[in-house]
């Protein structure tokens with residue numbers, strides 16, 4: 001392993017790396033999906049007027065540093081170093097071929113002044129303002145992301161119409177989903193047609209009144225080939241939530257979630273086709289999502305009020321749903337938690353407790369685990 005990369009590990013600082021796929025060198029990888037890259041060009045936020053005193057607004061400093069990276073286009077990209085300190089800031093956009101490197105003790109803190117948060121134009125895949133543009137070839141690791149549990153719409157990380165994204169070794173405690181993979185909203189997302197694929201989410205710990213690992217509910221461009229593993233969740237609304245809706249269209253396929261521990265959770269596993277609203281009334285009610293090939297295995301939960309809920313669509317039943325080695329215990333040892341509820345779904349279940357719904361346990365379905373994987 002390159003010595004420079006090793007020093008990141010030892011420091012336990014935080015990095016956000018934006019890669020250009022074509023120039024990325026073939027060495028150390030995060031997840032084996034996105035090649036890591038050394039950055040010979042390094043700049044510090046202090047050189048752009050950054051002040052880490054917790055009071056000075058640093059939006060301009062970040063914007064100017066990133067503007068320089070974007071326009072100077074140094075060979076091999078640029079690392080932007082943020083030394084220890086608390087940097088108050090409004091929103092800023094990242095760019096390609098950059099590493100945002102937080103030294104140990106470096107915090108970027110969102111300003112509470114609403115005038116610093118202008119509305120951004122809606123993404124073409126959303127129709128109305130909602131999220132920020134997604135980015136492909138992105139590595140996020142060793143970050144801590146915090147927002148108050150009662151702050152609305154504060155997802156931790158949303159890969160949106162993005163591919164080759166790796167999110168590892170991070171702690172996220174927010175007021176909405178910790179990580180949600182998305183790809184556009186109803187007719188806008190269908191027209192835009194850009195899926196999220198090849199997403200790895202690994203060694204994430206956190207808590208939220210909403211979902212831990214989520215897909216959706218905006219999945220109109222499709223979400224395929226997602227792997228989430230080694231996830232620890234505490235005080236959650238829903239542990240794992242795959243969600244879509246009529247009018248979304250899009251395919252959700254080949255999603256694997258494994259090695260999850262959850263504690264004090266309202267619903268352990270939820271896969272549902274009736275979640276989330278619509279951008280406007282012009283959505284096509286015949287644009288039905290397809291949900292196929294979802295594998296969940298090696299999941300352990302304690303104090304889980306409801307083990308699982310799978311609600312497919314009558315005209316587009318969910319298929320190839322495979323559950324194996326899942327134990328979701330209720331609030332009280334000895335007392336059972338609410339049983340699984342399922343409709344319009346087929347698949348298989350092996351060693352699942354509490355015993356899941358009949359739709360998943362009928363014997364002719366046991367091939368489901370191998371069919372889609």
Ligand SMILES: *[C@@H]1O[C@H](CO)[C@@H](O)[C@H](O)[C@H]1NC(C)=O
Nearest residue numbers: 063091092093119120121133
């Ligand atoms: C950041 O990107 C958004 C969306 O493309 C854009 O509306 C906004 O103006 C950008 N902000 C800056 C500071 O460049």
Ligand SMILES: *[C@@H]1O[C@H](CO)[C@@H](O)[C@H](O)[C@H]1NC(C)=O
Nearest residue numbers: 198225226227254256372373
């Ligand atoms: C499913 O997704 C994983 C990534 O999570 C990928 O490695 C694998 O090749 C995909 N399987 C199929 C059959 O596409």
